[in-house]
Amino acid sequence: MADQDAPKPVNPDNMDLADLRDEIDRLDGEILQLISRRAQCALKVAEVKMKAAPDTAVFYRPEREAQVLTRVMERNIGPLGNEDMARLFREIMSACLALEKPLEVAYLGPEGTFTQQAAVKHFGRWVHSKPMPAIDEVFREVEAGACTYGVVPVENSTEGVVNHTLDSFINSNLRICGEVELRIHHNLMAGPNTQRDKISRVYSHQQSLAQCRKWLDAHMPMAERIAVNSNAEAARRVHGEWNSAAIAGEMAAQLYDLDIIEHKIEDAPDNSTRFLIIGTQDVGVSGDDKTSVVVSMRNEPGALYHLLQPFSDHNVDMTRLETRPSPSGNWTYVFFIDFAGHVEDVNVRQALDEIRKKAVEVKVLGSYPKAVL
Amino acid sequence: MADQDAPKPVNPDNMDLADLRDEIDRLDGEILQLISRRAQCALKVAEVKMKAAPDTAVFYRPEREAQVLTRVMERNIGPLGNEDMARLFREIMSACLALEKPLEVAYLGPEGTFTQQAAVKHFGRWVHSKPMPAIDEVFREVEAGACTYGVVPVENSTEGVVNHTLDSFINSNLRICGEVELRIHHNLMAGPNTQRDKISRVYSHQQSLAQCRKWLDAHMPMAERIAVNSNAEAARRVHGEWNSAAIAGEMAAQLYDLDIIEHKIEDAPDNSTRFLIIGTQDVGVSGDDKTSVVVSMRNEPGALYHLLQPFSDHNVDMTRLETRPSPSGNWTYVFFIDFAGHVEDVNVRQALDEIRKKAVEVKVLGSYPKAVL
Structure with a gap:
């Protein structure tokens, strides 16, 4: 048993088929024990959380999962690729999490769409996923508490639904808890x-x-x-x-x-689509985060430039900006801005404080770990 | 690093959240190393096989996979359920196998059917699966070598396609390499x-x-x-x-x-559907196997009874018998028989030898491991 003996590294080059299979069996036995111990720890984590906050305990922590996967990829030495290894760990985490309570996730259906693929990529196979016929229904399902999370496309190079998702955030209190990227081939x-x-x-x-x-x-x-x-x-x-x-x-x-x-007739080889995980949770710092905000502005000369000034002043790296007409009136605009960093970072907080002074409204949609896989 | 230190078993009951997370990180590091070593061994197995038989090397061995999963379930001590643990190992094996060459598997489509679910359950997520519009096209795809394996329903309590699959075997040289069972809920x-x-x-x-x-x-x-x-x-x-x-x-x-x-309105709680894995491979003994044969008989009085006598004489446990009219003529019948055991077992060989003397034709469709999951 692995508990008694230190694992003996074996050089597979000098082994015949029977030896190799014995070695694989031995490794499987160890992997099994370690996964069991990991699951035990996961259960214990849930228990500790429940004791501390019986009503508000949150079992799924996106920032923690992102850290685990990032570390797995850093430490991986092959021969399995980093993505393959991270996927295996995603499934191990998914199975451990489901021990406590399987996650219920709503996504933009129907089944077989890229959004479903994104949901499984992000939450693993142990998730319970539920297709919804429209983006606003994914929002409603999560707002009503029927599902803990939702998955919606946001920069979809093929389906053209970006605006729908952005507009849904304006009238919703849901946060962004994560993002998923899928490489899309045509x-x-x-x-x-x-x-x-x-x-x-x-x-x-x-x-x-x-x-x-x-x-x-x-x-x-x-x-x-x-x-x-x-x-x-x-x-x-x-x-x-x-x-x-x-x-x-x-x-x-x-x-x-x-x-x-x-196969793969797209002109640009790294054509990918981005999805957001929406929920009610504030996500902690993972160390490699992104923040999304909506800013409402009056339509004044130079407004946009003034809005962006604090980002540059505080070294906040803006990654995306979308302009949408505000639903509240004719002369205001709404900007959706993504930038690197977390609202708990000092420079981000300072930039946002300054922007709040200039804008009609600033709403933080969420800070969340950058897509790992 | 796990190589230098013996793993220290830790009692998770005495740990706080930070300790538990450290312990999980430590376990993840070890799991990662072991999976990498397992993948290295798998690559080495492929290499040894290629050296021994460059043109005919077979990388996927159903009997071996069944043994690994059975052992995993026997050795599992929880808290993850046996099925969950076996599924994780199925994915680990799937990823290791894909290192060499991802399996190409044809299944009865369209996507989203139970048959696809069966293919993924059996081969894991790293398989390349291809939906075919009809059962005989799954057979043709495998016969032509475009896919290594096919997945078809055989005892499908909901779609009524059994006969189609059975009849396809009569005109095909494909073997049965495995079976999958899915619990089906109505x-x-x-x-x-x-x-x-x-x-x-x-x-x-x-x-x-x-x-x-x-x-x-x-x-x-x-x-x-x-x-x-x-x-x-x-x-x-x-x-x-x-x-x-x-x-x-x-x-x-x-x-x-x-x-x-x-949910689950079926009267019988364990309603399940059975699928066959078809291919060109003879599968070795796993230790818990099943064999399927087709026997053609002339329509004589007592023919069926005489046919079955050797099974009973040699203690071969018949699990299923289907009668189909023979496509070759008016007065002959074809029996599809499943029984426990492998054609390499002595009693099975003896029973089949005796049956061959009585029947017009006996065709062994395959010996294969019983469904594990």
Whole structure:
């Protein structure tokens, strides 16, 4: 048993098949014991938390998970890739957490979308996930307490739903508790009876068509490009047509029984989509955090420049800014700003204090760990 | 580092939150090292196999995986359940195997069906899975070598496709390499605007309606029961109707945006569906195996009794027998027989030798490990 003996490092190069299998069995026994002990510690953590605050104990701590995964990736020496190893640990954490109480997570459905993939990527397989038909319903489900967290796309290069998510925050008290990034690949797909050289139409969301423009120019210059509402919609249409193709993710090909004619046709190789985890929780400092705020401004000359000044003064690195018309009136604007750092950081606090003096309203949507995986 | 120090067992009962987290971090470091070493051994196993047989090396060994999982469940002391622990090890093995070459697996689609769930349950998340529109196309995909394995339902209490799978074996040289069991729950579901007391129709596959008869008699005695082709089809129909409900699995509710009105309404609590893993591989002895054979018989008086005699004589435990008309002619029958044991077991070999003398043809579909999870 691992408790009695110090583990003996073995050089697998000098072993035959039977020895290697014995070694794997021995390693499995140790891994098993350690995972059991980890689960015991996790239960104990829950118990300590419950004793301290029976009504408000929070078992899932995004900042803590981010730290664990970051450390796993730093310490990993292979041969498994960092992402693979982090995924295994995500599942171990997910299983340990579910011992106490499985997380209930609402996401923008239907099943099989990238948002569901994002939910599983973030929370692991032990999560209970529930598809909702619209973004505001994901918000409502979490506000009502039916689910502890929600997952919504925010910078979605393919479905064009960013504004919907941003606008939902304006009328909601939910916080951002985390973010997930998924690499998105575009594929050209068609029904099984479609011949490649007969394709005269390519359907997709407008942004996906734009993201594959060079490939289409080079390989299908004559095909008409038709923009539709979503990539899933494009795949659905193509399902019944013999002379058309769709650009969409692999999942859409699976859902609509299409064959992928060409993989990864996007012009930019690192096309990715960002999702937010929403909830009611204030997330602590993980050490590598992001903060999102909404700022309402009067439409005055130089307003935006003045707004941004404190960020620069206090060395706060702004990563994104979106402007939206305010729902409250004709002459105000709302800015969604993402920057590096946590509201508990001194420089962030100082910058926000100054911005509060200039703005009509500043609402912190949340500080949360940067996407790890 | 774990290499230098013997692991110190710690009693989590005497620790505060910070200590517990330190302990978890320490455990994670050890788990990480051990998983890395396991992956190294797995790579080495592949290398040894390649050296011995460069062209025919087989990296995935179902009997070996079954043994590993069985041992994990035997050695598990909690607090994680045996199934949870085995699932984590399934993922660890899946990741290690994918290091060498990710498995390509065809399954009866579309995505989101129980068969896909079975494929992931059996092969883990690192598998590449490909949905096929029909059972015989799963067979063809594996025969053509495009996928190494296929997953098809064989005793499906809800979709009624058993015969299709059995018949496919008659004209195929594929073997059975494994089986998967999924517990299937039936749920009553309806659109979000449907009131429970307004439901006047319940759609489902005939077998699912039968499996929920007592519940329906007790709770919806007045609702008309309408049998349709599959449970997914039932859910699809209900999607647009305000006064009807469907009986189907949770995935169907997600796919068609229905709310589950009542979970687990099946009369028998352990309703499960069985899937087969098909491939070209002969699977070795795992120690807890099953064998499937097809036997062709002339239609003579007492034929079936004579056929079965050797099983009883040699203490071979028959677990299932299906009779199908033979495709080759009017007066012959084909029997699909499952029994406990492996073709390499002495008693099994003796029984089969005797059966061969009596039958027109005996074809061994495969010996494979019993479903572990």
